[in-house]
Amino acid sequence: MSDKIPVTVLTGYLGAGKTTLLNRILSEPHGKKFAVVVNEFGEVGIDNDLVVGADEEVFEMNNGCICCTVRGDLIRIIDGLMKRKGQFDAIIVETTGLADPAPVAQTFFMDEDVSSKTRLDAVVTVVDAKWLTERLKDAPEAKNQVAFADVIILNKTDLVTPEELSAVEAQIRAINPYAKLHRTQRASIDIAEVLGRNAFDLDRVLELEPDFLEEGHHHHHDEDVKSVSFTIPGDVDPAKFMPWVNDLVQQEGANILRSKGILAFQGEPKRFVFQGVHMILDGDLTQDWKPGEKRQSKIVFIGRNLDREALNKGFLACAA
Amino acid sequence: MTLAPAPSQSLAEHVVAVEAGAHVIGLAWLGPKAAFALADGRVLLTDGREAARVAPHPGGGILVAARAGDTLITGGDDGRVVATAPDGTSAERGKEQGRWIDAVTGGRDGAIAWSAGKTVRTRDGKGQLRSFTAPTTAQGLAFMPKGYRLAIAHYNGVTLWFPNTDATPDVLAWKGSHLGVTVSPDGQYVVTAMQENSLHGWRLSDRKDMRMSGYPSKTRSLSWSHDGNWLATSGAEAAIIWPFDKQGPMGRAPRECGVRPVRVARVAFHPRALVLASAYEDGTVLLIRLTDASELLVQNATGASITALAWDDSGRSLAFGDEAGNGGLFTLPS
Numbered sequence: 128m129s130d131k132i133p134v135t136v137l138t139g140y141l142g143a144g145k146t147t148l149l150n151r152i153l154s155e156p157h158g159k160k161f162a163v164v165v166n167e168f169g170e171v172g173i174d175n176d177l178v179v180g181a182d183e184e185v186f187e188m189n190n191g192c193i194c195c196t197v198r199g200d201l202i203r204i205i206d207g208l209m210k211r212k213g214q215f216d217a218i219i220v221e222t223t224g225l226a227d228p229a230p231v232a233q234t235f236f237m238d239e240d241v242s243s244k245t246r247l248d249a250v251v252t253v254v255d256a257k258w259l260t261e262r263l264k265d266a267p268e269a270k271n272q273v274a275f276a277d278v279i280i281l282n283k284t285d286l287v288t289p290e291e292l293s294a295v296e297a298q299i300r301a302i303n304p305y306a307k308l309h310r311t312q313r314a315s316i317d318i319a320e321v322l323g324r325n326a327f328d329l330d331r332v333l334e335l336e337p338d339f340l341e342e343g344h345h346h347h348h349d350e351d352v353k354s355v356s357f358t359i360p361g362d363v364d365p366a367k368f369m370p371w372v373n374d375l376v377q378q379e380g381a382n383i384l385r386s387k388g389i390l391a392f393q394g395e396p397k398r399f400v401f402q403g404v405h406m407i408l409d410g411d412l413t414q415d416w417k418p419g420e421k422r423q424s425k426i427v428f429i430g431r432n433l434d435r436e437a438l439n440k441g442f443l444a445c446a447a
Numbered sequence: 448m449t450l451a452p453a454p455s456q457s458l459a460e461h462v463v464a465v466e467a468g469a470h471v472i473g474l475a476w477l478g479p480k481a482a483f484a485l486a487d488g489r490v491l492l493t494d495g496r497e498a499a500r501v502a503p504h505p506g507g508g509i510l511v512a513a514r515a516g517d518t519l520i521t522g523g524d525d526g527r528v529v530a531t532a533p534d535g536t537s538a539e540r541g542k543e544q545g546r547w548i549d550a551v552t553g554g555r556d557g558a559i560a561w562s563a564g565k566t567v568r569t570r571d572g573k574g575q576l577r578s579f580t581a582p583t584t585a586q587g588l589a590f591m592p593k594g595y596r597l598a599i600a601h602y603n604g605v606t607l608w609f610p611n612t613d614a615t616p617d618v619l620a621w622k623g624s625h626l627g628v629t630v631s632p633d634g635q636y637v638v639t640a641m642q643e644n645s646l647h648g649w650r651l652s653d654r655k656d657m658r659m660s661g662y663p664s665k666t667r668s669l670s671w672s673h674d675g676n677w678l679a680t681s682g683a684e685a686a687i688i689w690p691f692d693k694q695g696p697m698g699r700a701p702r703e704c705g706v707r708p709v710r711v712a713r714v715a716f717h718p719r720a721l722v723l724a725s726a727y728e729d730g731t732v733l734l735i736r737l738t739d740a741s742e743l744l745v746q747n748a749t750g751a752s753i754t755a756l757a758w759d760d761s762g763r764s765l766a767f768g769d770e771a772g773n774g775g776l777f778t779l780p781s
Contacts, residue, residue, distance in 0.1 A: 179524075179547070180545060180546065180547075182564055182584060184583055184584055184602070186602055186623075186624045186642070187622075187623075188623075188642070188643065197642075199583075199584065199586075199602065199624055199642075200584065202642075203547075203549060203584075203586070204547070207508075207510050207524065207547060210470045210472065210486040210508070210510075210770075211470075211486050211487075211508050238642075239664060239665075240664075240665065
């Protein structure tokens with residue numbers, strides 16, 4: 128399905144440097160043409176690229192799933208863009224600073240017309256090294272954006288001391304240890320680190336090792352949004368695991384922002400990989416376990432007010 | 448996948464191919480000419496012998512199109528609403544600076560309506576403009592058959608608005624996102640296509656709700672029979688045709704005609720007979736007679752989904768266009 132148009136979602140709190148990053152992406156000589164969905168015209172725009180204004184209309188799907196919200200405007204815009212296929216190579220969706228990334232991400236799973244023609248590539252979050260600590264205290268949106276990210280651009284590192292930088296990085300890691308984190312000044316980064324990430328491709332969810340250096344890593348267990356992970360050193364029983372995980376996201380989906388897992392199913396030579404956004408789960412058998420590789424099962428949840436013990440108990444009960 | 452048996456009789460030799468050159472957004476017959484609205488901002492006018500291209504949206508793209516009298520109304524990503532006449536001349540009818548036009552529709556006596564985001568505007572045949580702000584983005588528009596009244600589909604329902612009066616607009620509420628709207632020819636029923644792969648309807652006499660569900664995808668095309676007794680719909684692997692005769696559709700099952708292993712993309716009832724043109728996502732076009740469900744093949748599968756389908760007023764000719772920029776004009780053998 129490589130002919131699907133990749134979509135990068137760019138989030139970040141007000142003033143973090145989102146527009147700077149976007150302009151940098153657009154102005155680099157990469158030879159690609161983008162369709163850019165923005166909320167305000169004026170600040171963005173490079174000849175050759177198609178800039179579209181959006182209203183950020185978040186709609187509830189009327190399917191009994193309380194947190195299945197989608198961006199109605201995005202469905203329309205993508206429908207319109209797809210009629211002019213060939214005029215651009217990728218789509219970038221910039222959200223407002225106060226936006227919750229979930230409805231944007233969910234749009235790519237819930238709407239068939241959108242998901243048949245485009246694929247979500249990654250959620251990229253720009254955060255401000257100087258102000259993030261404050262924002263995490265007073266703005267739940269900022270916390271959601273960090274929790275949701277596949278790639279975090281920790282920007283304006285020149286405005287803080289090395290100690291302050293380590294502290295803010297530790298705070299990010301307490302919420303989301305799995306995102307790729309890049310330290311930048313003036314959002315200067317190789318765009319290959321931002322685009323073409325395939326973060327939602329099950330074949331790419333190969334490892335779930337936290338992406339951080341031990342050095343300077345502090346545990347901040349006071350965050351209400353955090354990540355938890357659990358491992359079974361062997362196989363799980365799919366007849367136990369599937370109902371458990373489906374039930375879990377039905378019950379706790381509002382609190383679970385992102386989920387991922389790589390599992391060894393009893394008697395199955397291939398890995399089962401899943402990833403999810405709130406109540407939506409996407410899973411499939413992917414590559415074989417390699418000869419000599421240790422079969423083990425690991426799941427990760429990033430969310431709000433997660434009950435670590437109940438989750439652990441539930442998951443361990445799925446062991447084969 | 449198995450292919451359904453082809454209809455015994457083919458009318459494919461009566462089709463004249465049309466090279467549109469870009470995704471066909473919509474089409475309308477303007478007298479003897481079919482006008483194809485194209486995603487590249489142009490309109491192709493053809494009677495099957497001669498073709499002319501005009502560019503009502505130079506440098507832009509057409510997003511939506513509808514017929515209004517003897518003109519084709521197009522709305523573009525340039526924010527413009529343009530009327531194109533059969534001779535190829537065009538006139539700007541409206542402009543929403545920096546916006547995309549989300550919906551257009553045509554009414555009687557040259558009236559048109561369009562929307563961009565929450566902004567809805569009507570322009571009557573004399574050029575009188577009226578504006579309304581919908582509660583959320585207006586995704587579908589349809590004039591009511593009687594009076595100067597517009598049905599506006601939006602999130603959580605439909606608003607019925609009289610542009611020429613100060614009367615409070617009437618709101619038909621139903622939770623969810625309504626993508627398109629149509630009104631029965633007798634004005635008794637308002638039906639919407641929803642994000643959740645279903646239709647919703649209201650009987651205006653008693654405001655009773657109707658839910659028509661079971662579609663595997665969104666319904667993009669709705670067409671009333673000439674007598675108003677049937678509503679044909681796309682979105683399933685058959686044309687789903689709901690009964691709207693005296694009893695109404697409540698508690699009754701729809702007819703399923705033209706069952707094939709691919710989804711119906713467009714439907715268009717013949718303007719004078721109970722014959723439905725049903726066009727599929729694989730490019731197949733069939734004619735289906737409702738009385739005995741017999742089928743005639745107009746076009747074999749091409750691989751490209753049909754995106755526009757329309758009869759001329761006499762019912763002699765049918766035009767169709769697809770996502771790959773091809774199309775055809777079919778004339779019933781006399």
